[in-house]
Amino acid sequence: MAAIVAFILFGLGILVLVLRRDLVIKLLALGLVNAASILFLVSIGDRPGARAPIQGPGEMGILADPLPQALVLSAIVVNFAILALALVFVMILVERYHSTDSTRIEQEMAREIDEEETPCL
Amino acid sequence: MNKLRIRTVLAVGIISAFVVLVALAFASDQPVPADSQQYLARALGETGASNRVAGIYLNYRLLDTLLELLVFSVAVLGVRHYLQQSEGMSLPALSESEVLQTAVSFLSPLALLLCAFFAIFGHISPGGGFAAGVIAASGLLYVAIAHGMKATETRLNPWRLALAEKAILLLLLAFVLVPAAFGKIPLSDLLPKGTPGQLLSGGSILIYNILIAMKVFIGAWLVIAAFAQHRGEL
Numbered sequence: 002m003a004a005i006v007a008f009i010l011f012g013l014g015i016l017v018l019v020l021r022r023d024l025v026i027k028l029l030a031l032g033l034v035n036a037a038s039i040l041f042l043v044s045i046g047d048r049p050g051a052r053a054p055i056q057g058p059g060e061m062g063i064l065a066d067p068l069p070q071a072l073v074l075s076a077i078v079v080n081f082a083i084l085a086l087a088l089v090f091v092m093i094l095v096e097r098y099h100s101t102d103s104t105r106i107e108q109e110m111a112r113e114i115d116e117e118e119t120p121c122l
Numbered sequence: 123m124n125k126l127r128i129r130t131v132l133a134v135g136i137i138s139a140f141v142v143l144v145a146l147a148f149a150s151d152q153p154v155p156a157d158s159q160q161y162l163a164r165a166l167g168e169t170g171a172s173n174r175v176a177g178i179y180l181n182y183r184l185l186d187t188l189l190e191l192l193v194f195s196v197a198v199l200g201v202r203h204y205l206q207q208s209e210g211m212s213l214p215a216l217s218e219s220e221v222l223q224t225a226v227s228f229l230s231p232l233a234l235l236l237c238a239f240f241a242i243f244g245h246i247s248p249g250g251g252f253a254a255g256v257i258a259a260s261g262l263l264y265v266a267i268a269h270g271m272k273a274t275e276t277r278l279n280p281w282r283l284a285l286a287e288k289a290i291l292l293l294l295l296a297f298v299l300v301p302a303a304f305g306k307i308p309l310s311d312l313l314p315k316g317t318p319g320q321l322l323s324g325g326s327i328l329i330y331n332i333l334i335a336m337k338v339f340i341g342a343w344l345v346i347a348a349f350a351q352h353r354g355e356l
Contacts, residue, residue: 053248054162054173054174054175055172055173055174055246055247055248056166056172056174057166057172057246057318057319058166058318058319064162064174066162067161067162067165067174067175067177067178068161068178070175071175071178071179071183074175074179074187074190074250074252075179075186075187075190077252078190078191078193078194078252079190079193081194081197082193082194082196082197083197085197085198085200085201085345086197086200086201086204088349089200089201089204089205090204092205092208092352093204093208096208096209
């Protein structure tokens with residue numbers, strides 16, 4: 002069930018990432034894609050009746066697979082790093098072009114390049 | 123020693139330690155469990171940590187965790203560098219109510235206490251260095267929201283904190299390279315495993331958790347502080 006939810010969230014995140022033009026919304030969608038990936042990884046480590054993988058010697062019971070959980074930790078830290086840096090770049094773009102619209106920013110950048118390449122008469 | 127020289131020494135030290143570590147780690151033939159079921163079967167005896175996840179990421183896959191910390195450090199460096207270059211705003215600080223300030227004086231020590239608990243008991247219960255660091259940074263964020271960024275920064279100098287963050291990473295790298303001096307594989311654990319379930323168990327995992335908690339706390343706080351400074355105030 003959790004894996005299905007993860008796939009739905011992943012698809013939703015990708016759709017928003019592609020279709021919406023607002024850079025901040027795109028970053029939020031990227032966060033959603035990452036959260037969906039984390040949910041999927043944790044869900045594949047689950048087993049029926051499993052507990053969290055914390056168990057001392059002599060204790061009995063089925064434990065969830067600890068390996069995906071250990072990998073997820075890396076995914077969370079890398080996601081934090083990517084989002085923080087991407088947010089800084091979005092802030093720099095917004096300060097320069099006064100818009101969060103990716104198409105408008107691209108047009109402005111293309112216009113600037115054209116102006117630089119056109120020789121002054 | 124001037125600021126630039128300290129930074130250069132730290133940067134050269136961190137890069138050199140990583141190069142030596144990766145070279146020695148690839149040269150070694152330390153056996154690692156082939157599949158995740160073996161982790162469940164062997165992790166408790168081999169790592170001494172009741173928390174299997176901590177046993178994996180701070181013992182079997184410690185190199186991954188160190189590189190992950192490097193990614194985190196680079197992100198902190200990048201955020202601070204680019205935000206210092208951009209113009210920024212100078213929005214005035216919003217005055218906070220007395221209710222919030224009183225609540226924060228209760229909540230922030232609790233956050234720091236929870237951070238210490240998660241870092242110290244991370245190998246025998248849920249938690250660990252990463253979660254602990256983020257909790258402590260959140261506690262400091264409460265203080266900054268209630269009392270203002272400037273008041274918080276007068277007590278915590280960002281330059282010194284950035285230096286401490288890099289120094290902790292270097293210390294961590296030096297610590298994992300110590301076994302090489304004794305003719306052992308780097309990243310191998312020299313400390314006794316102890317009795318699983320006890321506080322002093324899991325070999326070096328307790329030390330790693332405390333160092334990682336400090337590093338993540340400082341790093342997360344520096345990112346928050348850089349964004350807040352760019353805006354002007356919180």
